[in-house]
Amino acid sequence: MESLERVYREEFGRVVASLTRRFGDLDVAEDAAGEALLVALGRWPVDGVPANPGGWLTTTATRKAIDRLRRESHRDAKHQAAHMLHDDTPHEATGVVEDDRLRLIFTCCHPALAPEARVALTLRLLGGLTVPEIAAAFLVPETTMGQRITRAKRKIAAAHIPYRVPCAADLPARVDAVLAVLYLVFNEGYLSTSGDAPLREDLTAEAIRLARILRGLLPDATEVTGLLALMLLIDARRTARLAPGGELITLAEQDRSRWDRAAIDEGHALVRECLALGRPGRYQLLAAINAVHTDARDVRDTDWSQIAALYTQLAGIDPNPIVALNRAVAIAELDGPEVALALVDALPLDAYHAWHATRADLLRRLGRSEEARAAYDRALGLSDNAAEAAYLSRRRDQLGG
Template sequence: MTDPAGLDDVYRAEFGRAVATLARLTGDIGLAEDAVQEAFADALRTWPQRGRPDNPGAWITTAARHRALDRLRRESSRDARESAAAQLMPDSEEPDVSSIADDQLRMIFTCCHPALAPESRVALTLRLVCGLRTAEIARAFLQPEPTVAQRLSRAKARIRDAGIPLRVPPPHLLPERTPAVLACIYLVFTEGYFATSGPEAVRDELCDEAVRLGTLLCELMPREPQARALLALMLLTDSRRAQRRSADGGLVPLEEQDRHGWNRAQIRAGLSCLVSAAEDGGGGKYLAQARIAAAHVVAPSWDQTDWAAIVAAYDDLSSCAWTPAVAVNRAVALGFRDGPAEGLGALDEIADHPRLANSHLVPATRAELLRRAGRYREAADHYRRALASIGNDPAARYLRRRLDEVVAADAG
């Protein structure tokens, strides 16, 4: 399908900003979203004939204001109509840039309100801030579109019925609310970069949107070092994305990637964010993970990776945000620093944790460490166990390749 007026690009860039502005003016997220949708429908009808306006964002926001005002006039009393008109029709037709920034920040915090379930926060953020259509969100998370539509509808109803305010929390609540926003953005990224299920190793759209959200949040909260630490982590990790897949869509492990194909501009930007966050006291889990990602991208080769620095970063991460997965990854790093036997010993300490019971993570990690130790027959057994519980197709193909290798090595 052709897009002669470049409307798709405008939709992605301007939808969230326009919804945020209309939501502030009307106090109703549902009305704001409907009005902006109608404005884009107007653009679809008129722009191909009249041409794309010089400021498409302003055109969309103004058209949406008129649409919202028409609806309020139809549904309200005379006094309410006059009040709505005064609220919705500003002196200038050009949206104020600083006001738009404030509106977007309000929208992000509203979408990530603790009263909403985590999966609803993600869906709402992708819909109302990033402008992803319901079908796109459903496809990204491999869920039926009606399920995602219902989740969005319930979340918006929850905001309305519970009276959740469209605002940035007051200063005394900001420290406890910001982590939910950061976690939402990082969840979008991790689901994109480490797809948990489905036919693709990486979901590019989710990676792109998470980086865009992280960049936006840093622009809106320039004094928040945790936001810069998260952006550093995502940029440094995302710089390797193009080399993470083979030509046939298979998963390429870090040690086999072509480092010349990594995105150097992202690496420079990520390292700059990392330094800035560290200087401004941005310690915590995102900074520790960014240090791990940085150690990988600055290493000239796999053999020259600074595993001591990576283990130290995992130690810091464990002290502030320990999880079983962190412990497993630390065991891997320890295996590279001190040898597979040390890694296997560290893995034994965490292997029986109940949160890892149904995951492929422990058997896959054990298999890799056993393979590196030359214990091929044992490695094969654990690769088979990992294959029985993995849901991502490219990751499963990678494990089968490793299984074939150790079986052949054992036979030889």
């Protein structure tokens, strides 16, 4: 079963892209790929994983797509698409992006689509994330995200946008969307919004792997370097983030001797490389913030003034409420919880569990226990991560009463 899940995760995007090129319908491609998995679930545990699992899945999914097209319509155009099984067209060259997964991400991040639509669609087709997980990443309702993805599919079909292998000239126009995809996939692995596993190392490792490849393709793109540094510095703390009972351990409470110093050293070196070029961007500043955190051997040694300054700089180029929320956390360490709470309360983040968790902590520090308890309850109601819920519940219960 583990082998099947791994293979399917690796091959899913390739199968969907292949079927989309052949039949011109993303919905058919996704459904057929899903049906192929169900067949594999029944056969592979008995017959074993085939020598060419990707080819097996593609062939099975193609047959499923043909069956669906035949059932849905008898129009000549659909029959013609269904009979394209034997396509003798030579395979396209891989171009400058040799990694299959990264190439498909670049292919899906077409500039004709709105930036958020590119990211959402790519996360759905290639990142393996569900619509609820993507909606949580964008802080929008599940129905809104579902509609956004559907509209992106329709635009691709209506505008006849080709799923072609990107050439070198395509990369700069698409790199921002690709970075957003990698970061959101990493974040889903860092703190899962659904499922039984609070942390998903498969997602964080894949995002880091692809970022390394991307840096090799675009060595002068400082935001690519910044994202790689950011992910390394965050992932370096992974082994210290869960207690034996499964409760999340916050940065302030982690045993820093368990951090991966090799990853931290690499991340710090990449941050210094970015800073030397003097072209700060979102991911570089986030990496610099995490470099300050990981430079402190004890939480009491944290340079909060530098962190607040970096968040202020980040807000200047990426003015969004999440940045403001994190800046307020740093302000609480410098100017006290009352000043920070005023900043937090002004933010439009009522649907975001971390906003309520931050308010709860600030209210607790101010001795406003009843309000803190209500804020913890609200955060718990919005969090689907069991490890985080365990931490929030403990903090709430420590209020007493």
